[in-house]
Amino acid sequence: MKKVLVTYITHSGTTRDVAEAIAEEIAKTGFEAQVMELGAVKNTNDFDAVVLGAPMIIGWHRNALKYLKSHKAELVTKPLALFLTAMSLTESPKPKMPGIDLHTDQKLVVPPQKPGHIGFKESFTTLKHYLTPVLKAAPTSLKALAFFGGRLDMYRLKWYDALFVMLVVGAKPGEKRNWPDIRAWGASLPALLKLDE
């Protein structure tokens, strides 16, 4: 049976819960799925495909980007999917990403305040701003990418992080995870990763 690694990075637990839901949905389709924090992953040799999730923490979590860059040679040999958790996503054109399926939770997407014009603050929460470094770091085996709403607990943050999130990201504390959307993407992954072939 083909085995999928669902690995994640988390600041405050949100992305771990999402990874677990995705792994459950993969398992329901008849493939094996193992959830593991990225720090515990020694290598991906035992797996046929990899799913990596991490939150937006002033850009996609830097350890996720670092991992993609430093493990490119290993990751390029198997299909890869990435997911990002975030609190703000401004409606914007998607960057060029041929051959990569992009899913965005439509409940997370907010149109720009001025129709047709991305303002200065909004430019920090566009698809292009978020995805350019990710696409640059990712191996050519990247098949699918998803954006999900996360959860924000201000009381867990250092004051300067809270200030950044409120003022720049414009995110309000709360729960934005859309479980049906997350689970539907998880269920679609075996097809997106071509596990049947």
Ligand SMILES: Cc1cc2nc3c(=O)[nH]c(=O)nc-3n(C[C@H](O)[C@H](O)[C@H](O)COP(=O)(O)O)c2cc1C
């Ligand atoms: C310091 C900090 C920076 C953040 N930056 C962004 C950001 O740029 N864009 C965004 O949409 N959300 C941002 N967020 C919100 C997180 O992505 C969101 O809360 C996520 O669900 C956290 O996941 P975790 O609990 O797995 O760490 C930020 C949160 C923190 C604490």
